[in-house]
Amino acid sequence: MGPKVLIVGGGPAGSACGITTARAGLETIVFEKGGPDRDKVCGDGILPKAQKYLDSLNLYEKVKKRGIEVQKIVTYIGNSKPIVVEIPVINLQRSVFDKLMRDKVRSFGGKLLYNSNISSVKISSGGVLIEDSNQNSYKGDVLVLSTGARVHLARKLGFSFSKENVGVAMRGYMSNNLRLDHCLVYFSKDMDSFGWILPCPGNVLNVGLGSLGPKNSLKNLFETFAQNTVKEISGNSEFISKPEGYPLRIGLRKGDYVSDRVLIAGENIDCVWDLLGVGIGNAIETGIVAGDVIIKSKFPYSKEQLSTYENVIKKRMGKTHKGFSSARNFLKSSLGRYLFIKLSTSSVRARKSLAKIMGGDLQPDNLFSLRGLLKNL
Ligand SMILES: Cc1cc2nc3c(=O)[nH]c(=O)nc-3n(C[C@H](O)[C@H](O)[C@H](O)COP(=O)(O)OP(=O)(O)OC[C@H]3O[C@@H](n4cnc5c(N)ncnc54)[C@H](O)[C@@H]3O)c2cc1C
Numbered sequence: 001m002g003p004k005v006l007i008v009g010g011g012p013a014g015s016a017c018g019i020t021t022a023r024a025g026l027e028t029i030v031f032e033k034g035g036p037d038r039d040k041v042c043g044d045g046i047l048p049k050a051q052k053y054l055d056s057l058n059l060y061e062k063v064k065k066r067g068i069e070v071q072k073i074v075t076y077i078g079n080s081k082p083i084v085v086e087i088p089v090i091n092l093q094r095s096v097f098d099k100l101m102r103d104k105v106r107s108f109g110g111k112l113l114y115n116s117n118i119s120s121v122k123i124s125s126g127g128v129l130i131e132d133s134n135q136n137s138y139k140g141d142v143l144v145l146s147t148g149a150r151v152h153l154a155r156k157l158g159f160s161f162s163k164e165n166v167g168v169a170m171r172g173y174m175s176n177n178l179r180l181d182h183c184l185v186y187f188s189k190d191m192d193s194f195g196w197i198l199p200c201p202g203n204v205l206n207v208g209l210g211s212l213g214p215k216n217s218l219k220n221l222f223e224t225f226a227q228n229t230v231k232e233i234s235g236n237s238e239f240i241s242k243p244e245g246y247p248l249r250i251g252l253r254k255g256d257y258v259s260d261r262v263l264i265a266g267e268n269i270d271c272v273w274d275l276l277g278v279g280i281g282n283a284i285e286t287g288i289v290a291g292d293v294i295i296k297s298k299f300p301y302s303k304e305q306l307s308t309y310e311n312v313i314k315k316r317m318g319k320t321h322k323g324f325s326s327a328r329n330f331l332k333s334s335l336g337r338y339l340f341i342k343l344s345t346s347s348v349r350a351r352k353s354l355a356k357i358m359g360g361d362l363q364p365d366n367l368f369s370l371r372g373l374l375k376n377l
Pocket of ligand 1: 008009010011012013014031032033034038040041042043044045046047050116117118119146147148149150153168169170171208245246247248265266267268271272277278279280281283
């Protein structure tokens with residue numbers, strides 16, 4: 001008999017892991033504290049890297065059908081001219097998107113337990129024992145923690161986290177009165193915050209603001225953005241949902257990713273790219289790799305065996321994460337910012353490189369460095 005895989009958290013990372021292990025015939029249970037339509041505070045933008053992984057999970061067409069596909073992102077840095085990047089982005093509310101992923105776990109025979117808030121996790125030589133807040137307990141052989149930016153369960157198992165990598169973002173929905181048909185992104189000149197306006201299904205706009213730098217007041221920044229830029233773009237729309245905030249874990253974790261019988265995935269390993277605040281594709285990738293490593297590992301799922309997961313993720317993602325952090329620093333310098341804006345508003349080649357970087361197909365230093373800029377002249 002194969003192992004029993006317990007996955008806590010039914011977001012993109014947990015579901016991608018569940019699809020991978022269930023598809024391979026492993027007994028899989030995903031525990032999700034919300035109900036089937038649980039929402040996640042997000043910009044709802046599914047970029048090319050995420051689309052590629054959705055395709056590998058046979059979900060791309062379904063997601064595309066339910067979402068809105070837009071063909072460009074228009075970016076401003078401070079008062080710069082617009083930087084128009086042609087890139088396919090699918091916008092879809094997370095309440096719908098996450099459910100499509102969880103349903104896929106089920107389609108391969110995996111179990112999904114909704115309203116199952118896991119509060120206790122114990123690991124022993126005999127296996128994994130978890131308990132939800134209603135005192136229901138479950139036994140398994142290997143545990144995946146994919147609880148997103150909330151890392152309390154991983155902490156309980158001895159994984160340590162620094163506060164350094166945590167940003168925060170806020171979003172709400174309003175009517176798309178003026179029928180905006182592309183994504184808009186506005187970076188502050190200091191590159192520490194960025195606002196977005198994204199058209200979503202149901203003729204609504206996802207309006208949000210993320211702060212990745214020193215703690216400015218997110219609420220104040222968000223209100224200023226909503227009162228000025230957003231009012232103009234939305235044709236004076238009002239919020240139809242109360243704007244909500246949520247943390248973002250950025251830049252790829254430096255500490256351990258595994259311990260005996262345990263793997264942590266998605267935002268538990270700080271999978272969000274710096275600069276762009278994008279994490280769905282990375283979360284899916286970590287979930288798939290975690291699932292693959294579980295499939296190839298054997299009892300007793302020791303830390304040594306599972307460490308392949310950490311090695312693969314660091315090898316595949318390390319350089320890009322570092323590149324995005326360096327890119328933000330590059331744009332913080334007035335010279336770097338000036339040269340980048342000048343080139344990306346005048347050179348088709350530079351904008352093509354930017355599209356590839358945003359899509360995860362090119363390392364950020366190919367543009368966000370003096371050498372990179374020269375290559376794109
Ligand atoms: C405002 C904002 C805007 C963003 N915009 C974008 C964007 O446009 N595009 C993009 O690619 N990324 C975006 N991100 C990042 C993206 O949302 C995350 O990186 C991604 O959701 C991480 O996936 P995950 O599976 O690791 O975690 P999550 O999506 O957070 O999923 C974790 C799941 O675990 C469940 N859970 C937590 N604790 C428990 C528990 N104890 N028991 C059971 N279940 C539990 C939660 O309910 C949740 O469903 C944004 C983030 C924020 C905050």
